[in-house]
Amino acid sequence: MSRTIVIDPVTRLEGHGKITLQLDEAGVVQDAMFHVTQLRGFEKFCEGRPFYEMPNITARVCGICPVSHLIASSKACDAILAVRIPPVAANLRRVLNLAQLIQSHALSFFYLSSPDLLLGMDAPPEQRNILHLAHAHPSIAADGVALRQFGQRVIELLAGRRIHPGWTVPGGVNEPLSAEKRDRILEMIPAAVAAIRRTQGWFRGAVQKFSAEIEVFANFPTLFMGMIDDRGLAEYYDGSLRVIDSEGNIIAGELEPARYAEYIGEATESFTYMKFPYYKPLGYPGGTYRVGPLARLNLAGRCDTPLADEEWRAFRAMSPRPLLSSFHYHQARLIEMLHAAEKMERLLADKEILDKHVRATASVNSLEGVGVAEAPRGTLIHHYKVDENGLIVWANLVIATGHNNAAMNRGILQTARHYVQGDQVKEGMLNRVEAVVRTFDPCLSCSTHAMGQMPLTVEVRAPDGSLVREVRRG
Amino acid sequence: MSAEANIRTLTIDEVDVSARADQTILEAAREHNIEIPTLCHLEGLSEVGACRLCLVQVKGARRLLPACVTRVEEGMEVTTHSPRIDRYRTMVLELFFAERNHVCSVCVANGNCELQTLALRLGMTHVEMPYQYPQLPVDASHPRFTVDHNRCVLCTRCVRVCGEIEGANTWGVMGRGAQSLVITDLKEPWGESETCTSCGKCVQVCPTGALFEKSRAGMRAQKHPEFLPYLRIMREGEQQ
Numbered sequence: 001m002s003r004t005i006v007i008d009p010v011t012r013l014e015g016h017g018k019i020t021l022q023l024d025e026a027g028v029v030q031d032a033m034f035h036v037t038q039l040r041g042f043e044k045f046c047e048g049r050p051f052y053e054m055p056n057i058t059a060r061v062c063g064i065c066p067v068s069h070l071i072a073s074s075k076a077c078d079a080i081l082a083v084r085i086p087p088v089a090a091n092l093r094r095v096l097n098l099a100q101l102i103q104s105h106a107l108s109f110f111y112l113s114s115p116d117l118l119l120g121m122d123a124p125p126e127q128r129n130i131l132h133l134a135h136a137h138p139s140i141a142a143d144g145v146a147l148r149q150f151g152q153r154v155i156e157l158l159a160g161r162r163i164h165p166g167w168t169v170p171g172g173v174n175e176p177l178s179a180e181k182r183d184r185i186l187e188m189i190p191a192a193v194a195a196i197r198r199t200q201g202w203f204r205g206a207v208q209k210f211s212a213e214i215e216v217f218a219n220f221p222t223l224f225m226g227m228i229d230d231r232g233l234a235e236y237y238d239g240s241l242r243v244i245d246s247e248g249n250i251i252a253g254e255l256e257p258a259r260y261a262e263y264i265g266e267a268t269e270s271f272t273y274m275k276f277p278y279y280k281p282l283g284y285p286g287g288t289y290r291v292g293p294l295a296r297l298n299l300a301g302r303c304d305t306p307l308a309d310e311e312w313r314a315f316r317a318m319s320p321r322p323l324l325s326s327f328h329y330h331q332a333r334l335i336e337m338l339h340a341a342e343k344m345e346r347l348l349a350d351k352e353i354l355d356k357h358v359r360a361t362a363s364v365n366s367l368e369g370v371g372v373a374e375a376p377r378g379t380l381i382h383h384y385k386v387d388e389n390g391l392i393v394w395a396n397l398v399i400a401t402g403h404n405n406a407a408m409n410r411g412i413l414q415t416a417r418h419y420v421q422g423d424q425v426k427e428g429m430l431n432r433v434e435a436v437v438r439t440f441d442p443c444l445s446c447s448t449h450a451m452g453q454m455p456l457t458v459e460v461r462a463p464d465g466s467l468v469r470e471v472r473r474g
Numbered sequence: 475m476s477a478e479a480n481i482r483t484l485t486i487d488e489v490d491v492s493a494r495a496d497q498t499i500l501e502a503a504r505e506h507n508i509e510i511p512t513l514c515h516l517e518g519l520s521e522v523g524a525c526r527l528c529l530v531q532v533k534g535a536r537r538l539l540p541a542c543v544t545r546v547e548e549g550m551e552v553t554t555h556s557p558r559i560d561r562y563r564t565m566v567l568e569l570f571f572a573e574r575n576h577v578c579s580v581c582v583a584n585g586n587c588e589l590q591t592l593a594l595r596l597g598m599t600h601v602e603m604p605y606q607y608p609q610l611p612v613d614a615s616h617p618r619f620t621v622d623h624n625r626c627v628l629c630t631r632c633v634r635v636c637g638e639i640e641g642a643n644t645w646g647v648m649g650r651g652a653q654s655l656v657i658t659d660l661k662e663p664w665g666e667s668e669t670c671t672s673c674g675k676c677v678q679v680c681p682t683g684a685l686f687e688k689s690r691a692g693m694r695a696q697k698h699p700e701f702l703p704y705l706r707i708m709r710e711g712e713q714q
Binding site: 048049050052053056057060164166361363389390391 | 579580582584611612613614615617620622665688689
């Protein structure tokens with residue numbers, strides 16, 4: 001008899017999700033589905049609101065990455081004002097975005113994934129958490145906490161508070177940076193860089209134990225998409241979008257972010273509230289692509305800071321082609337954190353960063369605006385249409401996690417086929433199914449702009465639909 | 475009538491105070507540094523007694539009375555704080571919050587809002603009435619200002635300042651009860667109002683984020699209603 005395994009909720013993710021594994025008569029996994037079970041409706045209830053409230057409203061999509069939404073939203077509002085914001089405002093937003101990248105990557109790597117990496121995929125579930133990690137590897141956990149704190153502290157110094165700051169506004173930012181605050185941020189950077197270097201050190205050793213996982217953790221060809229600057233180097237705030245194939249060929253070099261609708265389509269499936277964006281010229285699901293740290297490091301010419309470039313070269317030297325296993329997202333995250341810390345230092349070292357002219361003002365000059373930036377998890381798109389008074393008449397948010405949806409579903413199937421076999425379903429096998437999702441660091445509350453309760457479920461179901469096994473935690 | 479005959483003596487919170495006969499309990503209390511919360515009251519404007527936050531207990535009166543429109547009387551015994559009064563005030567505040575869509579986190583007035591400040595000061599921790607979630611329009615047709623009825627508490631400060639100080643009488647109230655709306659002219663879009671002088675006084679006196687300057691959105695804009703008494707004194711001086 002065929003069966004279904006349910007993992008519900010899937011733990012150590014941001015948001016609530018569930019995995020269903022469909023087994024055939026012989027107990028072989030036939031299909032896997034990743035369900036995001038919430039709906040929030042931000043795009044709808046924003047209608048009628050003045051556009052300049054959008055940064056603050058959409059920041060509430062997420063408590064982890066409010067800054068990413070603030071930035072994409074502020075950029076969409078800049079486009080509605082049709083102004084060129086002061087260069088210092090753009091650089092201040094850049095620093096804020098990089099601080100966000102560091103704190104979010106630290107959360108994903110240390111709090112959510114490092115228990116698997118350090119304690120083992122088969123460690124007892126009650127031990128696979130940051131608290132037990134702090135007990136078993138106190139200095140590593142301390143680095144994780146310190147890095148997250150560093151990112152959050154920079155956000156607080158720049159923007160006034162750690163979560164949902166209101167500092168980025170249409171046209172720029174609402175307050176210039178003081179020399180005192182700049183110096184305080186600069187003082188903290190060396191310790192952050194040292195913590196990232198230590199982490200890279202132990203990760204190099206730890207990763208050796210995961211060659212089996214690397215083989216089957218969403219290890220397949222897809223396209224990759226991410227932002228680059230005008231030199232083709234990694235960029236997180238403003239640039240063009242590049243799409244490469246799994247061989248590393250650039251299939252679209254400099255896509256205009258504002259015209260995303262021409263090359264990104266959004267498919268839907270009945271089993272989840274999360275949409276499936278795809279690269280339009282190749283259709284769905286052929287145009288499946290991945291975004292985020294792995295994609296960005298696969299497609300960029302390099303990072304553009306000395307230490308990060310060194311790490312990037314070693315990373316890319318692992319394969320003549322783009323790295324295809326999503327397990328490498330972990331290492332990519334560490335390289336990006338290093339790059340972010342170095343880049344922040346460079347931006348803050350520029351005297352111009354203290355310039356007092358930080359905001360351009362205008363009224364509605366364009367009835368439509370698109371804002372695109374790289375969030376920690378990948379490309380984030382905000383698109384608004386307004387009436388002549390600036391009230392929102394239509395909004396569309398394409399969220400970083402959504403871009404990875406098709407790849408995540410395929411990755412779950414690949415991992416489950418390898419590890420989940422018939423009657424002998426062990427907890428550690430199911431944990432690997434969850435762990436492949438964690439490599440993408442999905443933010444499910446963002447992806448559906450949803451509301452509800454947290455955590456994720458795995459279900460194993462028979463062909464007749466009967467439930468064989470359900471793992472529910474959290 | 476002699477000056478002395480114009481003086482009334484009374485007690486407020488068991489403190490002996492004296493006040494002119496034409497003063498209200500609120501004025502007498504504030505002159506003696508006795509705090510009574512208010513929302514629709516604003517120094518420099520006439521009183522309407524609309525918000526009911528200044529309710530006080532007067533010995534011999536069965537109902538609580540609004541301090542802003544109740545004149546002092548000889549021998550009055552006024553209590554400004556008691557469990558009953560506090561309960562009424564919190565309930566009034568809860569009614570304000572439940573009636574429209576006051577979402578502080580995304581409001582332009584967050585941190586500079588009199589309604590928010592009162593809720594904090596009076597210790598309003600919950601809203602026990604069901605929220606009404608009315609679907610109210612936002613009028614952003616004026617080039618400089620926006621009115622968001624979702625955040626309006628119908629204090630009518632805008633109506634009074636426009637009529638009494640600016641003399642434009644652009645603002646008025648239409649409808650009844652919870653359905654009331656402040657309107658410009660005969661409910662024309664604000665941007666099309668022929669009487670509005672775009673002076674911005676209504677924005678400065680609005681206690682919440684219902685009226686705000688577009689260019690200040692996201693700037694944690696502070697409002698400055700304190701100019702009113704001076705403006706009034708200057709105007710009266712010119713007329714004499």
